[in-house]
Amino acid sequence: MSDEKKDNLIMTDNRTENGTENKAENRIVELPILPLRSLVIFPSGLSPLTVGRPLSLAASEAALATEEKLLGVLTQRGESDTDPSPELLYSVGTLVVINRMMRAPGSEEVLHLIVHGQERIRVLEFTQQTPYLKARIEVLPDPVRENTPEVEALRRNINELVGRALNLLPNVPPEIRAVIGSTGDSVRLAYFLGSVLELGVQQEQALLEANTESELLRLTHTYLAREVEILEVRNRIATETQEQLGKSQRDFILREQMKQIQKELGESEPEQAEASLLRERIAKADLPDEVRSEAERELKRLERLPSAAPDYHVIRTYLEWILDLPWKTSTQDILDLNHAREVLDEDHYDLKEVKERILEHLAVIKLNPETKAPILCFVGPPGVGKTSLGQSISRAMGRKFERMSLGGVRDEAELRGHRRTYIGALPGRIIQALRRAGVNNPVMMLDEVDKLGSDFRGDPSSALLEILDPAQNFSFRDHYLDLPFDLSHVFFIATANTLATIPPALNDRMEIISLSGYSEEEKLHIARRYLVPRQISEAGLKDGQIEISDSALQKLISRYTREAGVRQLERTIGRLARKVALKVAQAEGDAFTITPEDVEGYLGSERFMHEMARTELPIGVATGLAVTEMGGEVLFIEATLLPGSKGLTLTGQLGEVMQESARAAYSYLWAHADELGFICGEKFENNGVHIHVPAGATPKDGPSAGVAIVSALASLCSGRPVRSDTAMTGEITLSGLVFPIGGIKGKILAAQRAGIKHVVLPKRNEPDYNEIMKESRDVLRDLSVTFVERIDQLLGETLTPGDGSQSRCGPEKPERAKTPAPEPVGAGTEVRVKERPRLQ
Amino acid sequence: MIPKSKKGFIVQKSDTSYRRPSGPLWEPSADIYRTPDGVKIKFDLAGVKPHDLEVHLIENTLVVRGVRRDSFITNGWSYHQLEITYSRFERVLNLPCEFANANIRTECADGWLVIHIDRKD
Numbered sequence: 005m006s007d008e009k010k011d012n013l014i015m016t017d018n019r020t021e022n023g024t025e026n027k028a029e030n031r032i033v034e035l036p037i038l039p040l041r042s043l044v045i046f047p048s049g050l051s052p053l054t055v056g057r058p059l060s061l062a063a064s065e066a067a068l069a070t071e072e073k074l075l076g077v078l079t080q081r082g083e084s085d086t087d088p089s090p091e092l093l094y095s096v097g098t099l100v101v102i103n104r105m106m107r108a109p110g111s112e113e114v115l116h117l118i119v120h121g122q123e124r125i126r127v128l129e130f131t132q133q134t135p136y137l138k139a140r141i142e143v144l145p146d147p148v149r150e151n152t153p154e155v156e157a158l159r160r161n162i163n164e165l166v167g168r169a170l171n172l173l174p175n176v177p178p179e180i181r182a183v184i185g186s187t188g189d190s191v192r193l194a195y196f197l198g199s200v201l202e203l204g205v206q207q208e209q210a211l212l213e214a215n216t217e218s219e220l221l222r223l224t225h226t227y228l229a230r231e232v233e234i235l236e237v238r239n240r241i242a243t244e245t246q247e248q249l250g251k252s253q254r255d256f257i258l259r260e261q262m263k264q265i266q267k268e269l270g271e272s273e274p275e276q277a278e279a280s281l282l283r284e285r286i287a288k289a290d291l292p293d294e295v296r297s298e299a300e301r302e303l304k305r306l307e308r309l310p311s312a313a314p315d316y317h318v319i320r321t322y323l324e325w326i327l328d329l330p331w332k333t334s335t336q337d338i339l340d341l342n343h344a345r346e347v348l349d350e351d352h353y354d355l356k357e358v359k360e361r362i363l364e365h366l367a368v369i370k371l372n373p374e375t376k377a378p379i380l381c382f383v384g385p386p387g388v389g390k391t392s393l394g395q396s397i398s399r400a401m402g403r404k405f406e407r408m409s410l411g412g413v414r415d416e417a418e419l420r421g422h423r424r425t426y427i428g429a430l431p432g433r434i435i436q437a438l439r440r441a442g443v444n445n446p447v448m449m450l451d452e453v454d455k456l457g458s459d460f461r462g463d464p465s466s467a468l469l470e471i472l473d474p475a476q477n478f479s480f481r482d483h484y485l486d487l488p489f490d491l492s493h494v495f496f497i498a499t500a501n502t503l504a505t506i507p508p509a510l511n512d513r514m515e516i517i518s519l520s521g522y523s524e525e526e527k528l529h530i531a532r533r534y535l536v537p538r539q540i541s542e543a544g545l546k547d548g549q550i551e552i553s554d555s556a557l558q559k560l561i562s563r564y565t566r567e568a569g570v571r572q573l574e575r576t577i578g579r580l581a582r583k584v585a586l587k588v589a590q591a592e593g594d595a596f597t598i599t600p601e602d603v604e605g606y607l608g609s610e611r612f613m614h615e616m617a618r619t620e621l622p623i624g625v626a627t628g629l630a631v632t633e634m635g636g637e638v639l640f641i642e643a644t645l646l647p648g649s650k651g652l653t654l655t656g657q658l659g660e661v662m663q664e665s666a667r668a669a670y671s672y673l674w675a676h677a678d679e680l681g682f683i684c685g686e687k688f689e690n691n692g693v694h695i696h697v698p699a700g701a702t703p704k705d706g707p708s709a710g711v712a713i714v715s716a717l718a719s720l721c722s723g724r725p726v727r728s729d730t731a732m733t734g735e736i737t738l739s740g741l742v743f744p745i746g747g748i749k750g751k752i753l754a755a756q757r758a759g760i761k762h763v764v765l766p767k768r769n770e771p772d773y774n775e776i777m778k779e780s781r782d783v784l785r786d787l788s789v790t791f792v793e794r795i796d797q798l799l800g801e802t803l804t805p806g807d808g809s810q811s812r813c814g815p816e817k818p819e820r821a822k823t824p825a826p827e828p829v830g831a832g833t834e835v836r837v838k839e840r841p842r843l844q
Numbered sequence: 845m846i847p848k849s850k851k852g853f854i855v856q857k858s859d860t861s862y863r864r865p866s867g868p869l870w871e872p873s874a875d876i877y878r879t880p881d882g883v884k885i886k887f888d889l890a891g892v893k894p895h896d897l898e899v900h901l902i903e904n905t906l907v908v909r910g911v912r913r914d915s916f917i918t919n920g921w922s923y924h925q926l927e928i929t930y931s932r933f934e935r936v937l938n939l940p941c942e943f944a945n946a947n948i949r950t951e952c953a954d955g956w957l958v959i960h961i962d963r964k965d
Contacts, residue, residue, distance in 0.1 A: 068926060069921075071915055072913055073931060074931065103929050106926070107925070
């Protein structure tokens with residue numbers, strides 16, 4: 005054996021001694037043979053083997069017992085488990101060295117071998133079959149190396165295919181790449197590929213048996229190409245399957261990725277963005293707790309809704325409303341009283357009562373910042389500056405100003421909003437105004453509160469009751485918001501032209517401040533100070549181009565306008581200014597001074613005449629005083645006896661109260677004729693009495709004409725004319741008392757304007773008069789006033805002294821011969837008392 | 845041509861394109877010492893008999909090849925575990941410099957194979 009082995013060494017190394025040549029001689033040895041199942045071992049690299057079949061075990065043991073541990077391995081055809089007969093074995097195999105051997109733990113019958121392939125061998129003959137196969141083999145030389153272009157082409161192709169295969173295979177360990185890359189020898193590479201690729205026994209055996217490099221490479225190329233193709237197809241199938249399976253999943257993943265990308269870019273989904281924006285705003289907004297929790301609840305609902313849902317926009321709008329409202333924002337009041345006074349005086353002449361009230365309030369706020377804002381109601385005729393006074397108040401206090409006109413509002417929902425269930429629902433005007441203001445303490449002007457409509461659809465004034473009650477409005481609930489809003493810091497100012505149409509409950513909640521009409525004197529001041537400069541600059545005139553004298557303004561006030569306020573006056577001044585502007589533009593001059601004489605030239609003839617005191621009154625006519633919204637007015641009460649008629653006839657659009665007061669006067673005189681020394685009973689028995697109050701087209705009402713009616717009737721009875729320079733006002737009672745009335749200032753001013761020298765007033769109006777005297781002493785210095793408490797006192801003042809002809813009575817015409825009754829100054833002129841004289 | 849040493853044979857070849865046999869062999873590990881005289885190469889080659897050893901020095905390439913035989917095993921014994929590699933081995937080393945006409949000497953001691961390459965001066 006040992007000799008053989010020595011030979012073996014020398015023979016296997018075919019380059020000993022003289023290694024320059026490969027000797028083609030075949031070396032022949034006898035070796036134990038290990039049959040292999042479904043495995044071909046190539047003469048390259050290490051292969052693990054597990055040996056279990058008795059024949060193989062015996063062959064392994066025999067090989068291990070040799071000095072060199074050499075073993076021949078032959079692959080068997082087929083897969084039979086039992087020990088194969090030599091006929092089943094391929095005749096070409098491999099000579100291997102057993103490198104490592106260990107017994108399987110716990111089993112003698114299984115060996116683990118690691119064998120190192122060395123040479124190709126061919127079996128010449130089997131020399132032994134038991135206990136193990138033994139054969140004489142010849143060592144085959146390496147496949148003949150060739151350097152033909154074909155071989156080179158095959159090499160390159162194989163290299164390329166290997167590269168492709170490596171790319172197709174998943175998880176190729178880097179060592180494999182390294183091994184393949186480092187193999188410069190194409191034969192070794194072919195053997196390596198043969199052992200790595202799962203080609204199947206036949207193909208592997210064919211590779212092993214190849215005797216030339218070209219044959220070996222051609223086979224390798226074929227197998228490898230096929231293998232690569234299979235790999236490609238497999239990959240393609242796998243990819244396609246995956247593609248089909250993953251189509252929907254892919255969409256999902258892409259969508260998720262898009263979301264992620266958008267998130268990265270900071271563009272979230274529109275709804276999400278909206279919701280998160282709202283959330284941010286809610287977090288930042290300064291909201292009361294109740295509002296915040298409500299807002300957050302709504303936001304949660306919003307986030308769950310798709311943007312297409314109809315509710316989505318409802319909730320969004322709602323949230324935006326909540327966020328836009330000034331729940332806690334407020335402006336700081338300017339509490340500088342001097343500043344406030346300056347501002348108020350700057351904007352408005354006079355109006356002392358209002359200004360005082362504002363200053364009082366500021367003073368209170370200064371002392372007690374927690375105080376509730378007052379709720380004022382300015383009542384006065386149009387054009388006296390109620391609205392602009394509101395603006396001026398807001399300016400004086402440094403508050404925002406919001407104005408809403410309630411004229412014609414007839415639906416409660418306008419004020420309090422619609423419930424959110426309605427499509428397009430919005431909060432009411434109060435909340436809207438607060439949003440516009442942006443603060444919760446604006447001056448809020450409720451204009452024309454007397455013109456609120458009210459019908460079967462609802463009564464908005466009732467909604468105002470809540471809004472204007474300081475005890476309730478700290479938690480005003482708008483239907484839309486359905487959250488309490490604190491209105492108690494809002495400075496409400498209502499305006500009205502008359503209190504008559506304001507419901508008493510509402511009237512009761514407000515502090516009424518009357519703005520009576522301006523006197524001519526005041527109008528003159530206002531015109532000088534505000535209207536003239538404004539209209540001059542509106543007309544584009546410069547200082548000095550127009551000069552309006554005071555007397556001209558006076559004329560404008562009294563002859564061209566008839567109003568309580570100053571709007572008409574302003575328009576008239578504007579007209580005048582424009583006429584002048586026209587002249588300036590036509591280069592007819594550069595400086596115009598307007599005198600009363602010029603006015604007619606510019607504006608046409610005088611348009612209004614006041615009733616003027618008549619120089620003499622016929623019997624049965626008395627001068628009364630009325631007050632309208634345009635100020636006081638002088639009016640004449642005419643009474644006459646109608647022989648043959650009966651009873652009392654009243655004409656001149658007299659209201660109920662006035663008619664009653666006429667009846668009272670009639671009855672009083674009739675009843676007290678004797679006391680008074682009149683012969684009324686007889687006259688009234690035999691004659692009817694007609695009382696008429698011009699102008700007949702103007703409705704009049706109120707009790708204040710009582711004294712004038714009684715004077716007129718007394719004149720009729722007594723035949724003594726009423727003093728023509730005396731005007732009177734006051735309510736009478738059947739028992740002969742004179743009751744106080746209102747509107748004293750307007751009436752006195754009207755009397756003064758009409759040229760009356762003497763006014764008779766109820767005694768109890770004396771304080772009012774004193775008040776007026778404080779303000780307008782200059783104006784009224786020519787006017788004397790008498791206060792009376794009873795009708796008999798009154799008649800003493802108003803009737804001209806008796807001339808003894810008291811007995812003259814009956815339907816005879818009163819004596820008029822001395823001085824023919826003067827034509828009434830106002831005859832033919834427009835005397836309009838637009839509204840009923842006030843009931844006071 | 846270097847004459848064979850007593851123990852083993854040493855062949856110096858001029859042919860540089862030395863070609864390895866088809867089957868890769870196992871490679872013994874080696875240390876190379878630089879000495880004042882030249883180099884000494886120590887191989888981990890226990891159990892190799894000198895006559896089974898072949899040393900070639902071709903220019904600066906040293907080739908050591910041979911075969912390790914298991915002469916320990918006797919009839920009736922069997923392996924329980926095999927970890928030492930037997931059979932043919934080959935080691936090709938590039939020496940740091942060329943040793944033309946150097947004295948080459950091999951020595952086996954304590955399981956080492958030491959090759960002395962000394963400059964001739």
